[in-house]
Amino acid sequence: xxxxxxxxxxxxxxxxxxxxxxxxxxxxxxxxxxxxxxxxxxxxxxxxxxxxxxxxxxxxxxxxxxxxxxxxxxxxxxxxxxxxxxxxxxxxxxxxxxxxxxxxxxxxxxxxxxxxxxxxxxxxxxxxxxxxxxxxxxxxxxxxxxxxxxxxxxxxxxxxxxxxxxxxxxxxxxxxxxxxxxxxxxxxxxxxxxxxxxxxxxxxxxxxxxxxxxxxxxxxxxxxxxxxxxxxxxxxxxxxxxxx
Numbered sequence: 001x002x003x004x005x006x007x008x009x010x011x012x013x014x015x016x017x018x019x020x021x022x023x024x025x026x027x028x029x030x031x032x033x034x035x036x037x038x039x040x041x042x043x044x045x046x047x048x049x050x051x052x053x054x055x056x057x058x059x060x061x062x063x064x065x066x067x068x069x070x071x072x073x074x075x076x077x078x079x080x081x082x083x084x085x086x087x088x089x090x091x092x093x094x095x096x097x098x099x100x101x102x103x104x105x106x107x108x109x110x111x112x113x114x115x116x117x118x119x120x121x122x123x124x125x126x127x128x129x130x131x132x133x134x135x136x137x138x139x140x141x142x143x144x145x146x147x148x149x150x151x152x153x154x155x156x157x158x159x160x161x162x163x164x165x166x167x168x169x170x171x172x173x174x175x176x177x178x179x180x181x182x183x184x185x186x187x188x189x190x191x192x193x194x195x196x197x198x199x200x201x202x203x204x205x206x207x208x209x210x211x212x213x214x215x216x217x218x219x220x221x222x223x224x225x226x227x228x229x230x231x232x233x234x235x236x237x238x239x240x241x242x243x244x
């Protein structure tokens with residue numbers, strides 16, 4: 001892997017990168033086009049970034065596709081996004097499977113239309129044994145909503161006597177999160193110049209490094225991604241401790 005070839009040790013690599021893909025709408029508006037034109041361009045960019053991961057030592061990539069707050073957008077944009085998600089899965093399923101990508105979805109699926117939920121489940125099933133890249137797509141996802149759903153499931157297990165309330169710890173709650181099979185992200189990237197976390201992986205990113213870049217998502221190239229991941233190796237991560 002090129003991420004190792006530069007003399008970087010494995011523990012310095014960003015194994016798990018999470019991305020808030022922001023700026024699709026502005027990218028389209030700057031070109032005098034509707035916002036959905038930007039979302040389609042952003043969907044194409046995802047493939048390039050996924051393909052870049054193995055050479056950079058990135059084993060897990062989590063992307064923020066649609067938040068629990070995005071339902072507040074116009075009906076036209078929301079409907080267009082849902083159609084785009086279905087089209088993306090249908091178009092990319094085979095290539096993702098052949099490329100060794102394991103796809104997972106996180107978020108609350110109850111509000112999504114049944115056809116989309118079915119396609120999501122089918123994509124997860126046909127890629128579940130792949131190990132080259134682990135791609136997680138956050139769809140109808142919100143960090144607070146995820147924690148609330150996790151606490152509800154844990155409370156039901158306490159009521160059922162499956163676990164004891166006195167034994168609940170951070171690790172206990174982590175097992176009920178959507179991301180329970182994933183390591184915490186090492187690096188969170190947000191494009192478009194906005195410097196906020198927008199309710200994304202609030203629990204998991206407690207000690208993640210953040211990178212806010214001005215580039216709009218459709219312009220976020222493999223080269224920009226490689227530069228950010230490469231720079232991560234030089235960060236001093238202490239997790240609350242002090243270097244001796």
